[in-house]
Amino acid sequence: MSHSKPILISGAGIASLLLAQSLRLSNIPFRIFERDASFIFRAQGYRLRLSSEGLDAIESVLDANAYRRFWDTCGKTGGLGFASYNAVTGELIEQSVTHPSLASRQGGGKTIGISRGDMRRLFADGCEDHIEWGRHVTGYELTGDGVRATFADGTKSVEGSMLIGGEGIYSKVAKQLSGGKLKVYDTGARGIHGQAPTTAFKGLGEGVFRLADNTRPEGGVFLITNVRPGDMHDPNMSFGWTMAGHPGVIRPPNDDHTIIGRTAADLAKSLTKDWHPRFKPMFDEMNTSEAAFWKITCSTPSGVPEWANEPRVTVIGDAAHSMTPAGGIGANTAVRDSALLGRLLRKAGGYAEGVTAAYEKEMRVYASEAVHESYSNATKQFGILIDEETSLTV
Numbered sequence: 001m002s003h004s005k006p007i008l009i010s011g012a013g014i015a016s017l018l019l020a021q022s023l024r025l026s027n028i029p030f031r032i033f034e035r036d037a038s039f040i041f042r043a044q045g046y047r048l049r050l051s052s053e054g055l056d057a058i059e060s061v062l063d064a065n066a067y068r069r070f071w072d073t074c075g076k077t078g079g080l081g082f083a084s085y086n087a088v089t090g091e092l093i094e095q096s097v098t099h100p101s102l103a104s105r106q107g108g109g110k111t112i113g114i115s116r117g118d119m120r121r122l123f124a125d126g127c128e129d130h131i132e133w134g135r136h137v138t139g140y141e142l143t144g145d146g147v148r149a150t151f152a153d154g155t156k157s158v159e160g161s162m163l164i165g166g167e168g169i170y171s172k173v174a175k176q177l178s179g180g181k182l183k184v185y186d187t188g189a190r191g192i193h194g195q196a197p198t199t200a201f202k203g204l205g206e207g208v209f210r211l212a213d214n215t216r217p218e219g220g221v222f223l224i225t226n227v228r229p230g231d232m233h234d235p236n237m238s239f240g241w242t243m244a245g246h247p248g249v250i251r252p253p254n255d256d257h258t259i260i261g262r263t264a265a266d267l268a269k270s271l272t273k274d275w276h277p278r279f280k281p282m283f284d285e286m287n288t289s290e291a292a293f294w295k296i297t298c299s300t301p302s303g304v305p306e307w308a309n310e311p312r313v314t315v316i317g318d319a320a321h322s323m324t325p326a327g328g329i330g331a332n333t334a335v336r337d338s339a340l341l342g343r344l345l346r347k348a349g350g351y352a353e354g355v356t357a358a359y360e361k362e363m364r365v366y367a368s369e370a371v372h373e374s375y376s377n378a379t380k381q382f383g384i385l386i387d388e389e390t391s392l393t394v
Helices: 014-025 052-061 064-073 116-124 172-178 262-271 330-348 355-382
Strands: 007-010 030-034 047-050 075-077 082-086 092-096 111-115 131-133 137-142 147-151 162-165 184-197 207-213 221-227 238-245 292-299 313-315
Touching (some): 007 014, 007 147, 014 030, 014 116, 047 330, 052 064, 052 330, 064 116, 111 116, 137 172, 147 162, 162 172, 172 313, 184 262, 238 262, 238 355, 292 355, 313 355
Parallel strands (some): 007 162, 030 131, 162 313
Antiparallel strands (some): 047 111, 075 111, 137 147, 184 292, 207 221, 221 238
């Protein structure tokens, strides 16, 4: 790599790591600052579904061998395609094939999915020596011809040519850059992640399944899971499921969504005690230690706001546009950010005046559309409502 000032990246999520791959392949120096001690410090969340837009973005960044490894790691689920069931009666509500935008790809007609942990591991390949662990970025300061990240312990980073905030919904970089205009709202809805052995899913068969329970007067609960054929008969493999409920239905003690283990598992079992026998093994056989609560958030539904452009600082991924899980849009939009910004930096040879402005102008268009779609889906699926004037932010 060249000896110019590195591009600084806050956070080691999927958007940050894919951007790092783009910079590495463009021979542009970079440093990544991650608050956690390692990739396995925290649970990696639910399985991500990828659209044609997301796959195109990833393929445009990775070299051919790296993309092949990524593609081979992805699960390609066919079977019923996407099927929705009444969780209590077991009745089929809706069935549809995979989105036609994937039909032209290898394995077309299937749902493409990958765990967040696998995605981070693959995107980190070759970038590990450029990651500084245990570095919690709390802001930045501009220098005469660069920028430094500031850390929670009071220290500062090396001087960089740019700083990219990719540290998620609690991004301090996003808050400072936008003057508070970038907001993430607490929708009031909560969810639970869980895992169980593949044997617990045999009653479903292959496919992506949504189970809906609207029997509660306080609001509905739904669950998404992805049963992949290649892993169905592996006794050492587990499948995951993601449950979400209307605001107030899933209540972690003291609203502490960081709780993991038995408390979350027991609540999931209680919520599903009247579900159809076909679905019960997912909870009866679940790995109790892996159960975890999560908070459902969303950026400003009306779109990504505008802020005064700073040529040396910008944001990507959830730091720029947090989304609900409805529709599985968030990860696809995040990798589009990485591909776009990486392409602009490669063309410029690194930092240049106008790069962040060009990136933000294009990003606002597709990201605003994505946030609106995600929010609209969530209002229908689990009854959230964000008033941009009065709703609480995280």
